[in-house]
Amino acid sequence: MSxxxxxxxDSTLFYLSDFFTQxxxxxxxxxxxxxDILNMMDVSEDKDHWNDIDIIGEREDYLFITGEEFHRILNEYEIYVIFSILTAVPKETILYDITxxxxxxxxxxxxEDDYISPVKECIFEVGFxxxxxxxxxxxxxNIERMLQDAFPDLKPYCEYGV
Known part of the structure; x- marks a missing residue:
């Protein structure tokens, strides 16, 4: 795991559609x-509110969705994140496997430098x-190479000064 x-x-990368464009x-x-879904905001036309129930439902801690549903949400709403974490898992992963x-x-x-995602099926995780x-x-x-190509200023986590 890297x-x-x-x-x-760039602040535009906190808009999820812009992030996935880059x-x-x-x-x-x-x-x-x-x-961290309570730290997401729909900033679509004339909206300015947190945790829009129309987008994510009634959950307050996390959301498990298909890629197709996630794609639909990103095309329909303008989602801005402050703190959030997105974890990609294989399509065959089902909700009850997430502990x-x-x-x-x-x-x-x-x-921590040696952090491992608590989602054992994690392929890719991005924390905002x-x-x-x-x-x-x-x-x-392959995702690691794609990541390095997309973000030339990317640096190893061990150099991050949090």
């Missing part, structure tokens, strides 16, 4: 565990930190 950081990231991971190839939920806000373990830094955890070499 970890990287994009320190003082980092062209095929969202629909995975299921997703999304943590621990990843989160960024207030999670000291997330900032306070609208400034983005931290990546990757288990797939």
């Amino acid at each position: 970890r990287f950081c994009l320190e003082y990231a 980092f062209p991971l095929r969202i629909t190839e995975y299921n997703w565990v999304i943590g 621990q939920v990843p989160f960024v806000d207030g999670n000291a373990d997330f900032y 930190f306070d609208s400034t830094d983005i931290i990546f955890t990757v288990t797939d070499e």
Whole structure:
């Protein structure tokens, strides 16, 4: 598992559609565990509110969705994240296999050099930190190369000064 950081990231990358435009991971190839959902905001036309129930439902801790549903949400809403974590898992992963939920806000373990995602099926995880830094955890070499190509300022996590 490799970890990287994009320190003082461009603020547009905290808009999820902009993030996935720059980092062209095929969202629909995975299921997703999304943590820290209370730190997400729909900033679509004339909206300015947290945790829009129309988007994510009634959960307050995490969301488990298919890549197709995630893709639909990103096309329909403009989602801005402050603290959040997105974990890509294989399509065959089902909800009851998730025993621990990843989160960024207030999670000291997330900032350790030897952090391992609590989602054992994790292929790729991206943590958005306070609208400034983005931290990546990757288990797939192809995704790691794609990540390095998409973000030339990426540095090894061990160099991150959190």
